[in-house]
Amino acid sequence: MQLLKKLFKYYFAIILIFFIGRVGLFILYFDRFSKDDVNYYMSFLLGLKMDTIVASMLLVIPLIVLAFTPSNWAKFSNFILRAYFVVVLAFLIYIENATFPFFSQYDVRPNFKFVEYLEYPKEVFGMLLADFKLPLAIAFTMIAIFVWVFMKRTKDSFMELLQTPLKRRALWFLPLAILLFLGIRSSLGHRPANISDAMYSTNRILNEVTKNSLYSVGYAIYANKKYASKVIKLYGKMDITEATKRVEKILGIRGDDVNSSSCYSRLEKSHFPTKKKRNLVIFLQESLGYQFVTPEITPELLKLKNEGLWFNQAYSNGTRSVRGIAGTTAGFLAVPGKGVVKRSKSQNGFFTFASLLKPLGYHSLFLYGGEARFDNMRSWFLGNGFDEIVEQKDYKNPAYVATWGVSDEDLVKKANERFSQLYKEGKPFAGLMFSSSNHSPFDIPKGRIEEVKKGKNCVENAVKYADYAIGAFFKEAKKLPYYKDTIFVVVADHNIRVYGDDVVPVNMFHIPALILGEGVKAKAYNKLASQPDVLATALDYLGKDFTYPILGHSIFSDDKKDINLMQFNENYALRLGNKVAVVIPSQPAQTYEYVGEHLKLIAHDTELEKDALAFVIELNYLYDKQLYK
Numbered sequence: 001m002q003l004l005k006k007l008f009k010y011y012f013a014i015i016l017i018f019f020i021g022r023v024g025l026f027i028l029y030f031d032r033f034s035k036d037d038v039n040y041y042m043s044f045l046l047g048l049k050m051d052t053i054v055a056s057m058l059l060v061i062p063l064i065v066l067a068f069t070p071s072n073w074a075k076f077s078n079f080i081l082r083a084y085f086v087v088v089l090a091f092l093i094y095i096e097n098a099t100f101p102f103f104s105q106y107d108v109r110p111n112f113k114f115v116e117y118l119e120y121p122k123e124v125f126g127m128l129l130a131d132f133k134l135p136l137a138i139a140f141t142m143i144a145i146f147v148w149v150f151m152k153r154t155k156d157s158f159m160e161l162l163q164t165p166l167k168r169r170a171l172w173f174l175p176l177a178i179l180l181f182l183g184i185r186s187s188l189g190h191r192p193a194n195i196s197d198a199m200y201s202t203n204r205i206l207n208e209v210t211k212n213s214l215y216s217v218g219y220a221i222y223a224n225k226k227y228a229s230k231v232i233k234l235y236g237k238m239d240i241t242e243a244t245k246r247v248e249k250i251l252g253i254r255g256d257d258v259n260s261s262s263c264y265s266r267l268e269k270s271h272f273p274t275k276k277k278r279n280l281v282i283f284l285q286e287s288l289g290y291q292f293v294t295p296e297i298t299p300e301l302l303k304l305k306n307e308g309l310w311f312n313q314a315y316s317n318g319t320r321s322v323r324g325i326a327g328t329t330a331g332f333l334a335v336p337g338k339g340v341v342k343r344s345k346s347q348n349g350f351f352t353f354a355s356l357l358k359p360l361g362y363h364s365l366f367l368y369g370g371e372a373r374f375d376n377m378r379s380w381f382l383g384n385g386f387d388e389i390v391e392q393k394d395y396k397n398p399a400y401v402a403t404w405g406v407s408d409e410d411l412v413k414k415a416n417e418r419f420s421q422l423y424k425e426g427k428p429f430a431g432l433m434f435s436s437s438n439h440s441p442f443d444i445p446k447g448r449i450e451e452v453k454k455g456k457n458c459v460e461n462a463v464k465y466a467d468y469a470i471g472a473f474f475k476e477a478k479k480l481p482y483y484k485d486t487i488f489v490v491v492a493d494h495n496i497r498v499y500g501d502d503v504v505p506v507n508m509f510h511i512p513a514l515i516l517g518e519g520v521k522a523k524a525y526n527k528l529a530s531q532p533d534v535l536a537t538a539l540d541y542l543g544k545d546f547t548y549p550i551l552g553h554s555i556f557s558d559d560k561k562d563i564n565l566m567q568f569n570e571n572y573a574l575r576l577g578n579k580v581a582v583v584i585p586s587q588p589a590q591t592y593e594y595v596g597e598h599l600k601l602i603a604h605d606t607e608l609e610k611d612a613l614a615f616v617i618e619l620n621y622l623y624d625k626q627l628y629k
Helices: 002-028 042-058 060-068 071-106 121-131 133-153 166-171 173-185 204-210 213-226 231-235 240-251 299-305 321-330 353-360 374-383 408-424 459-477 481-485 531-541 606-624
Strands: 266-268 279-285 309-315 363-368 388-390 429-434 486-492 510-517 523-530 546-548 563-568 571-576 579-583 590-595 598-602
Touching (some): 002 173, 042 060, 042 173, 042 204, 042 213, 060 071, 060 173, 071 133, 071 213, 166 173, 231 606, 266 531, 279 321, 279 353, 279 459, 279 531, 299 459, 321 486, 321 531, 363 374, 363 408, 374 388, 408 429, 408 481, 486 531, 523 563, 571 606, 579 598, 579 606
Parallel strands (some): 279 486, 309 523
Antiparallel strands (some): 563 571, 579 590
């Protein structure tokens, strides 16, 4: 009985930490679910289930130590158990504290993003120290107080129990192990409880409040390692032949045979044939959501809008830079799990515009103000057709160096210099420029812009500075000889913060996209477009017939469809016109109507829901079998 009481004491301590965190989120975000017709107090009951799963897992090691340690090892085991609990409880305090700024930034509890970038400590910790000083100070103060109190008051907390006869303690092991097993399983059904049990309502924010942050992170790590096999099945089952046919049909792609080495590869004839070898420059904008496209914040971009093809309804395919890179350079959509830029099977032989243009003698280069190793970009670009990487170390005497690298004005200056040099050498080129100034902590050079918010490091000022750099780039480029033989694209990788109450906040995927250059008539395209569509349209303007597998079409193609696929965390939304099918792991698919920038639940469109599932399965298959080439 003493063993049971001791474990229950720590179970209660763990649950209390989680409960306080959930109450904080509940109060903070109450207005975002209080008006919905849902029993939001169920969040605490189902949340207790999620917390119990985690607490039960954390108590397994203490149970083994307490049940089987010989009495003559009591002092050593007491030290180990005290150290274990002080580390575990301190870590839980940190996780619950970290949940609040993470939720504020990403509109979800901590998930794979929470750990994904720890391999880049310089950038990550620089951002944390710049942006989250107060939350970090609060968290570490709480942890310091807890550690001091715990170590002072629990010097011999396990000694009495550990000195009781071993047989008596061992007898308690089996019933308590069964109890912890039931706690970990938290279900008497065929399947154990998992994160989908927290998703009981139609309000996404309430579901996030119900989840447990540590479980969410752990599940995300597991899912990202297992997506190619087990976890992908949680979306649903479909034969790969059916999935391929459905995706080809809804995209309007008549590719090679389904069993070929590149089933989406097809010949696309240019609508602007020319004998010239036009250059291609894509200026990928970090986190430039469409809501920032206003005369006050993006005056330079709006000037350029009147000179080229403007996409009024372009949407990103994901919420991270690696998704935007894959969409704009490879014409690929968001694969489940990690993006293809970071995954092992796409480091060589994966289609990009660089691999497409290489046989025509093009020199392809990636220009970035930071370190190209970030997000594995260097490896991915060099392994998939790019010839040259320009990164932070290649800038001599930059005008400004921020947390994420040299400023955007340094980037555009270097780009114009390098493009001019290649043009002078008679080499056709294709370049991807990637901005970085519009990234937390938003440190930008002073005196370049009239700040939107005076004296603040904020997204509005950072976007305006990025816009300033866009204007500076084109102002200089227009003076240079290479300009007249080049097609330019300005497009965002994703929005700054993708958040909202909907299961997939569609409006937050809206991004600006623009194509400029000789022969590009000024017009606005008002139908839906994806990042692969933008890439296909830019290649169309190069004036050559190309064979490629891009999962989109030039807007001048009769096969272009009014469609978008969007990934939000593990959720996928397939939008056809204003009808949206959403698939979520371990949940039934749903169909919505997109009205007034929100999703309204409507009757099931079974075929559209199957099409959405087909995309998830097909994209994973293309990556896993290395068929996107």
